[in-house]
Amino acid sequence: NAGVTQTPKFQVLKTGQSMTLQCAQDMNHEYMSWYRQDPGMGLRLIHYSVGAGITDQGEVPNGYNVSRSTTEDFPLRLLSAAPSQTSVYFCASSLDRARTGELFFGEGSRLTVL
């Protein structure tokens, strides 16, 4: 059972570079989301999607883009990386958040922007 798979697990970027964090789930979950985790701040929602073709902003969307062309994939794009985007990023999905609320998380991706 793969669950939620994030790649890459580690990445170092230079300021201004762009990159995409990949997220895939094989549980047929309609809901997918991206969070960033910073020390002392917990997890903050970047973007989320309630189904293919539907995305919306979370708390901290600036500097990030997402798309949801399939149920399985929800990539997060950094358009022009900045040192403030140094963080650990988590992708999470949910089958029926209204009933259980349970989020299934990936293992996280540590991004460093120099």
Added chain:
Amino acid sequence: AQTVTQSQPEMSVQEAETVTLSCTYDTSESDYYLFWYKQPPSRQMILVIRQEAYKQQNATENRFSVNFQKAAKSFSLKISDSQLGDAAMYFCAYLSYNFNKFYFGSGTKLNVKP
């Protein structure tokens, strides 16, 4: 936006003892869900327990129980008979009534002493 506050950055408990982690939240919604998630050093987020706001009865999962005070907007987690494997970061989380946005607290690091 809803806010979730965990005022205890770090706590320690002796093995086999009981510990309570605090969480308060701010919302104007009447229907919502509350959760406690555990993040061990492996970084994998794990759901510990959930509580529906419309239920007065406090949720219980084995050694984990909550004290949900809706009027006070308080949601504490009690861990009984603490075990070494309970050592982790614990995050309190709020799921908004439309079931689309999760809000996390800043976390409490729990140390368990043998």
